[in-house]
Each structure stands twice: as C-alpha cells, then as structure tokens.
Amino acid sequence: MRILRIGPLGISTHRRTFAVGLVMLVALGALMVFALSHGQSSITVLESLKAAVGIPVGAPADFIVGQVRAPRALTAVLVGAMLGLSGAILQSLTRNPLASPDFIGISAGAGTGAVLTLWLIGAGSLWVTAAGAAAGALATAGLILLLSWRHGIVPLRMILAGIGMGFVANAATQYALTRMDMHEAGNALGWLVGSVTGRTWTHVSVAAICLAVLLPVVLWNARSLRTMEMGDDTARALGIAVGPARMVLALCSVLLAAASVAITGPIGFIALVAPAIALRLTRNAGVTLIPSALIGALLLLAADQVAQLMPTTVQLPVGVFTAAVGAPYLLWLVWRASRGGPA
Amino acid sequence: MTRLQTRKAVIGYGGTPIVHGVDVEVPDGRITAIVGPNGCGKSTLLRALVRLLPTSQGNVLLDGEDIHRIPTREVARRVGLLPQSPIAPAGITVKELVARGRTPHQKVLRPWSATDEMAVTSALHSTQLTSIQDAVVDELSGGQRQRAWIAMTLAQDTPLMLLDEPTTYLDIAHQYDVMDLLHHLNTRQERTIVMVVHDLQQAARYAHHVIAMRDGVVAAAGTPREVFTEELIREVFALEARVLEDPVTGTPLVVPAHGPGGAR
Numbered sequence: 001m002r003i004l005r006i007g008p009l010g011i012s013t014h015r016r017t018f019a020v021g022l023v024m025l026v027a028l029g030a031l032m033v034f035a036l037s038h039g040q041s042s043i044t045v046l047e048s049l050k051a052a053v054g055i056p057v058g059a060p061a062d063f064i065v066g067q068v069r070a071p072r073a074l075t076a077v078l079v080g081a082m083l084g085l086s087g088a089i090l091q092s093l094t095r096n097p098l099a100s101p102d103f104i105g106i107s108a109g110a111g112t113g114a115v116l117t118l119w120l121i122g123a124g125s126l127w128v129t130a131a132g133a134a135a136g137a138l139a140t141a142g143l144i145l146l147l148s149w150r151h152g153i154v155p156l157r158m159i160l161a162g163i164g165m166g167f168v169a170n171a172a173t174q175y176a177l178t179r180m181d182m183h184e185a186g187n188a189l190g191w192l193v194g195s196v197t198g199r200t201w202t203h204v205s206v207a208a209i210c211l212a213v214l215l216p217v218v219l220w221n222a223r224s225l226r227t228m229e230m231g232d233d234t235a236r237a238l239g240i241a242v243g244p245a246r247m248v249l250a251l252c253s254v255l256l257a258a259a260s261v262a263i264t265g266p267i268g269f270i271a272l273v274a275p276a277i278a279l280r281l282t283r284n285a286g287v288t289l290i291p292s293a294l295i296g297a298l299l300l301l302a303a304d305q306v307a308q309l310m311p312t313t314v315q316l317p318v319g320v321f322t323a324a325v326g327a328p329y330l331l332w333l334v335w336r337a338s339r340g341g342p343a
Numbered sequence: 344m345t346r347l348q349t350r351k352a353v354i355g356y357g358g359t360p361i362v363h364g365v366d367v368e369v370p371d372g373r374i375t376a377i378v379g380p381n382g383c384g385k386s387t388l389l390r391a392l393v394r395l396l397p398t399s400q401g402n403v404l405l406d407g408e409d410i411h412r413i414p415t416r417e418v419a420r421r422v423g424l425l426p427q428s429p430i431a432p433a434g435i436t437v438k439e440l441v442a443r444g445r446t447p448h449q450k451v452l453r454p455w456s457a458t459d460e461m462a463v464t465s466a467l468h469s470t471q472l473t474s475i476q477d478a479v480v481d482e483l484s485g486g487q488r489q490r491a492w493i494a495m496t497l498a499q500d501t502p503l504m505l506l507d508e509p510t511t512y513l514d515i516a517h518q519y520d521v522m523d524l525l526h527h528l529n530t531r532q533e534r535t536i537v538m539v540v541h542d543l544q545q546a547a548r549y550a551h552h553v554i555a556m557r558d559g560v561v562a563a564a565g566t567p568r569e570v571f572t573e574e575l576i577r578e579v580f581a582l583e584a585r586v587l588e589d590p591v592t593g594t595p596l597v598v599p600a601h602g603p604g605g606a607r
C-alpha cells in the first residue's frame with residue numbers, strides 16, 4: 001500500500017498501481033510531445049511546445065500547432081480518458097468484460113440523439129449536440145434496462161438487449177440521414193465515423209468541463225463500485241447504499257460515453273479494451289478507474305498518431321483504425337468465453 | 344439482554360411475505376442458530392436482521408431503534424454479515440479481501456489508518472490466515488476461502504456477526520473447523536453470533552440459543568435441549584427421529600429414524 005497525503009486527506013493505492021499510473025503519465029507526456037511536433041510540416045519540438053501553450057513563435061507553428069495539432073491531441077487525450085472511465089465503470093457494474101458503451105448500444109444511442117439534434121435543430125453549439133447525444137444515450141440506457149430487468153440487472157440479458165438496441169439506434173440514425181439535406185448528411189456521416197481531425201479548442205473545453213464535472217463524482221463513488229463487485233448483499237452488509245450508488249455510477253458512465261460521442265463521434269473499442277489493459281498492468285483485484293482513464297487517453301492518442309502515419313490517400317479516421325485493431329481483441333474475448341474461461 | 348430483535352416482523356420479497364410476523368430476540372454474547380427446513384424463511388429472517396430486506400409490517404430493532412431509521416453505514420458498524428455466496432474479485436489476495444471489511448469505517452479521502460491495519464492483522468491472526476495472507480483467494484481450498492470471508496467480516500469489527508450457512512459446501516473437517524472458529528470468536532472476543540445452519544448436530548453442539556422455524560413462523564426458541572425434542576423435530580422437519588445424548592459434548596443428538604432397517 002502507498003498512501004498519498006494532502007494535509008489530513010489521503011488516498012490509499014497499491015504501489016504497483018501508483019507506479020503504473022506514473023509510467024502512463026510519462027508515456028502520455030512523451031506521446032503528446034510527439035503528437036505536437038510531428039506532422040507534414042516540420043516544426044521543432046521546442047517551437048511546438050511553445051506554440052501549444054500559446055507563446056507566439058512565428059507563422060506556421062502558431063497556427064499548425066496552436067490551432068490544429070494541440071486541440072486535436074488534447075481532444076484525443078480527454079475523450080480517450082472518458083471512454084476508458086466509462087468502460088471501466090460499466091464493466092465493473094455488470095461484472096462483465098464485454099460491457100462497454102460502444103458494444104451495448106449506448107454510443108449508438110448517443111449518435112442517434114446527436115444526429116436527430118442536427119436534423120431537427122441544425123448544427124448549432126457543440127453543447128446542443130452534446131445535450132442531444134446525452135438524451136439519446138440516456139434513452140437507450142433506459143430502454144436497455146427496461147428490456148433486461150428481471151428483479152435486478154441480469155448482465156447477459158443486458159448485453160443482448162444492448163446489442164439489439166444498438167441496431168435500432170443505428171437504424172434510426174440512418175433514417176434521419178436519409179431525410180437530412182445532402183450537405184448536412186455528409187457532415188453527419190463524416191462525424192459518425194469517429195474522428196479527432198479538425199477538433200478545435202471549443203471541443204477541448206467541452207471535453208474538459210464534462211470530465212471535470214463527472215470525474216470527481218465517479219471517484220467519490222469508487223469505493224462503492226469496488227465493494228459492489230463482491231455482490232449486492234456483501235456490499236450492503238459493508239454499509240454501501242447499493243441502489244443510489246449504482247444509479248449514480250451508471251449515469252456517469254452513460255454521460256461520459258455520450259459526451260465523448262458528441263465531441264468526436266462514436267469511437268469503438270477504447271472503452272472495451274482500456275479497462276482490461278489497466279487490470280492486466282496493475283494486477284489489481286477489481287476496477288482501477290484512474291489507470292483505465294490514463295490508458296484510454298494513451299490508446300486514443302496513439303491510435304490517432306498511427307492513423308495519421310498510415311499510407312492512405314485520405315487521412316484515416318481514428319474510429320476506423322480503433323475498430324480494425326479492436327475487433328480481433330473482441331473476437332479473442334468471445335473465443336476465450338466460449339472455451340469456458342471467464343466471460 | 345438483546346441488542347437485536349424483531350417485533351411482529353413480516354418480511355418478504357416484493358410483496359409476497361415469507362416470514363409472517365415473528366418475534367425473535369438475539370441474546371447478547373451468545374451463539375444463536377436458526378434452523379428449519381428449506382423455504383421456512385430462515386435466510387429471509389437473517390437478511391432482515393441486517394437490513395438487506397425491508398419489513399412490510401412490524402420492525403427489526405437494533406439497540407432499541409428501528410433498523411431502517413439507522414444509516415446504512417452505521418448499521419454496518421454494528422452488525423456484520425457473511426452472505427451465502429459472496430463473490431471474491433478475481434485475483435484478490437487474502438489480506439486485500441480482509442481489508443475490504445474495513446469499508447464501513449472508511450471515508451472518501453481518509454486514508455488507511457493504524458486502527459484499520461490492526462483490525463485486519465487481528466482478523467488474520469484469529470482465523471490463522473497470517474501465513475497465507477498474500478495468497479490469491481481463488482486459489483485457496485474451500486475451507487481456507489471460507490475462513491478468509493469470516494476474517495473479512497471480523498475486520499468489520501462489529502459486536503454482532505451474522506452468517507448465512509457458513510459451512511455449506513465444506514467437507515466435514517472444514518465444517519467443524521469453521522464452527523470451532525466461531526466458538527472461539529464468541530468466547531474470546533465476546534461476539535454475538537447468529538448463524539443459519541442445516542446441520543442440527545452442529546447447531547446443538549455450538550449454539551446457546553436455537554430458533555426453529557417452519558412455514559415463516561418461529562416454531563420454537565430456546566436452548567438446544569429445549570428445542571431439539573422428538574416432537575419438535577417431527578413438527579418442524581416432518582422427520583421421525585430419536586434424540587440421544589451426544590457422547591462428545593452431552594448436547595442433544597438428533598438421529599433420524601429412517602433408512603434401510605430403521606426402526607420406525
């Protein structure tokens with residue numbers, strides 16, 4: 001155990017978890033420097049760091065780094081963290097590594113909500129899109145619960161209901177696309193692929209505000225989340241108000257996924273994979289929220305960098321890339337579950 | 344004296360009552376066994392005693408106060424429960440599991456304290472798990488695993504400990520191992536213990552107070568000698584039995600009068 005103290009307050013964490021967190025932070029920092037200083041126009045590392053924090057260094061760097069690369073990289077980091085966190089919460093609540101917002105239809109529902117908002121209200125402020133995405137995600141989550149509720153949440157039913165709801169939500173999205181005017185539909189389609197390209201400081205600030213609001217709520221309930229992994233009875237006997245805690249945590253998970261969809265469009269597999277990697281690396285028994293968030297951030301930033309290096313004529317959207325890499329992992333999970341391993 | 348009792352408690356799942364208005368008193372500093380046939384409501388009663396189930400009528404009193412008026416965390420500081428099938432998080436070590444028992448004593452942003460550490464060390468010691476505290480719970484034998492769960496409940500440091508069928512799924516040696524441990528905790532640490540058990544011989548040997556239930560009501564309550572009579576066994580379990588004196592402990596020994604050639 002290691003205890004981090006600030007005055008009378010403190011958080012206990014395992015040494016290994018702490019070390020993994022530090023390594024992740026350093027790796028994230030290094031990757032960030034790479035993301036800021038590499039690209040089609042060559043700008044020195046020092047210049048790009050200055051430009052990223054707003055110190056003027058001259059014409060190309062000020063714009064390319066300050067207005068293109070920095071917001072793009074920061075969006076990737078913040079959205080990746082949201083996805084990692086959202087997936088970690090959902091997997092812990094359902095005690096199932098297959099549960100992630102993109103897999104059980106929550107992200108699809110957020111996509112529908114956002115597209116409907118674009119269609120009915122038009123492309124306005126990002127906050128309006130985000131509200132639409134949140135409404136879509138919450139409605140989908142509510143329907144999934146309604147369909148799978150049998151005296152409590154039955155994880156497998158929930159996942160199947162979620163996959164079904166994902167199809168329904170995607171169908172609704174497609175319908176909305178056919179009714180929109182061509183130009184708007186084209187924009188919506190581009191966004192639905194999932195990408196951090198062309199993201200601005202507005203996107204960064206929306207992501208930062210959502211994370212700043214939701215992360216403390218999640219961490220405040222982290223102990224409840226860990227205790228509920230031992231079963232509802234045990235958690236209640238240990239003094240956890242299981243009903244309210246589960247409600248708050250599920251809401252946070254859905255809202256994090258919705259916010260991520262509003263900002264970058266649906267990006268698959270990060271939420272599924274990041275918590276699993278966090279568990280392997282920290283060897284923690286039970287959910288590890290901060291490492292999951294850090295790994296989510298690292299994965300999305302790295303995926304975007306690799307996607308940019310791909311020798312394709314058009315820049316590969318990061319959502320396509322994560323799907324291509326994530327799908328084999330999902331197949332492996334299913335294969336392992338079908339061989340009688342832990343599902 | 345009793346800190347935990349029920350008053351005409353009606354308890355059930357979603358409107359269907361399973362326990363119909365029972366008055367139960369848990370004697371302080373004693374071991375109480377709740378026995379009865381399957382579906383008689385003994386686990387339901389136990390769950391209501393620690394607030395896992397609501398009472399639709401009547402109430403459960405903890406220290407004279409309606410248990411539903413006491414905050415969840417406060418209940419967990421006074422009454423501990425070992426449920427029938429708790430889930431150990433994958434890869435958790437014995438010590439980590441036992442440390443989870445400190446949950447009701449902890450607050451967000453208040454770190455692990457010396458009191459927490461002492462409670463865990465002492466729980467590991469009492470359950471003889473100190474030497475394997477770093478072992479992974481999934482890899483332990485059934486008996487060791489059950490001891491680890493009991494240690495977690497011990498670390499919770501509650502004067503009242505409730506256990507739902509603590510010996511089910513264990514082989515006979517480990518069953519008595521667990522019973523001896525509970526006896527030890529009761530005599531050395533003066534913990535009040537309430538356990539739901541199936542084995543009448545264990546109930547008769549280890550419990551000071553027995554509550555026999557049938558069809559959601561208390562059929563009899565008292566010392567093992569008072570409760571384990573041939574009439575009551577017939578009435579409660581619908582079983583013909585002889586009650587002898589246990590040659591080891593002198594407590595009542597219930598011997599079923601069934602079997603090939605059994606004298607009926």
